[in-house]
Amino acid sequence: MKLAQLVAQTGEHEATIQVLCHLLEAERTNVFLVKDISNEVAEQTIKIIEQYKNGTPLAYLLGSTYFYNRKFLVNENVLVPRHDTEVLVDLAEKKIIADSIIGHEYTPYRILDLCCGSGIIGISLAYLCDWLRQRHKDLQYEITAVDYSQSALELAAKNAALHHADINFVHSDLLEDVPQQFDVIVCNPPYVRTMDIGVEDKRTLKEPRIALDGGVDGLFFYRRILATAKKNLRANGMILFEIGYDQAKPLEKIALQLGYHSVKVYKDLANHDRVVTIRV
Ligand SMILES: C[S@@+](CC[C@H](N)C(=O)[O-])C[C@H]1O[C@@H](n2cnc3c(N)ncnc32)[C@H](O)[C@@H]1O
Structure with a gap:
């Protein structure tokens, strides 16, 4: 045929x-x-x-999908990686590269992929760290990835092995069991308003609710993370959040109320607000 x-x-x-x-x-x-x-x-x-x-996402039917042109295993225990998340990774890469050029104040330089799901963010950053390490032998990086879903962590570990990425996987309710301080915290938390799940795309109904549900206003996880994240950030540390297109303003308000500084908003290719970066 x-x-x-x-x-x-x-x-x-x-x-x-x-x-x-x-x-x-x-x-x-x-x-x-x-x-x-x-x-x-x-x-x-x-x-x-x-x-x-x-209504089943193609990635679940094929068992894999592509993020940044790299193949990742996917199953029904994790969110299907979205291309929008590449904006988040791009910005994290810029921060890591800038800090590496100046030289690391702390060694090893620590990166946290919070709410890691299939592991796409941490693994993509591991490629960058390997590349930087090859050029500057003195630089050391440590990547940690956290999720509350054990099955997501299992899949993320498989993806890390597939990509030869050296990542510490930690089971934790957000930052509760994470004592270390980081230079960069990258996070794509669940941020869909409960009542909006499945409205725009019925395929999301097949994705794990734990990966999508951001509570009544979609901001539940940002509030919880920012309430305690200062203890996990080094002096020059930055937290980078993926957000929904209408969440920049309310998130900025939450961050400023909690005493964070330098809140910046970045757009995706569709010109929607997509990432917010916050400093201590
Ligand atoms: C939107 S998905 C992001 C997955 C992946 N980082 C990505 O960008 O494709 C959110 C992830 O947060 C995890 N999660 C939900 N509640 C959590 C909690 N209390 N602590 C840690 N992780 C949580 C979910 O299991 C899910 O993997």
Whole structure:
């Protein structure tokens, strides 16, 4: 069967390409070059796309997805990584690079991926730290990743092994069992208002509620984290939060009320407020 015929049958162009990449273990461009898709592969694709159309995220059906062009294992115990989170990682990278150029005040330089889920943030930053270490042998980095979900931690550890990332995984209710101080805390907490879950995209109903539910106003986790985070931040430390498009102002208010400084807001590619950075 030709690709165009299969797409016509599934009615889903992008999802069909992604499924074929997975089943054929092929690069995206090579999928377009396949002259004849076997009946077996076509049947498997149609089956997967049916489940996708019924509301299951494609990443769960394929068992993996891509973040920053790197492949990560995903299952129904973790949030499906979103491209928006790359903005958060970009900004964390800028801070880590800037601090590394100046030289680390404390050794090792400590990074915390709080609410780590599948581990995409900490693992992406581990690639940067490896790269920096190769250039400056004196620099040392320590990455910790925290989640309350044991099954998320198990999957994150598998992803870390897959990417040869050296990360300490800690089971903790936010910062409760985290005694160390960090130079950077990166956090994509649950921030969807309880009543909004599943409203924009029914597929989110298949994702773990613990990964999405940010309470009545979506700000529950920011309040809890900021209430205690000062004890976990070094003098020049920064906390970077991913936020919903309308949460910058209320989060800024919470941070300033709690005595934090230098609150900055950054936008994503769609020009929505997406990340807030806060200093002690
Ligand atoms: C929005 S997901 C982010 C996952 C991942 N960092 C990402 O960006 O794809 C939020 C994560 O917070 C975790 N979480 C929820 N409540 C928590 C708590 N009290 N303490 C630690 N982690 C928590 C969830 O299990 C989930 O993995």
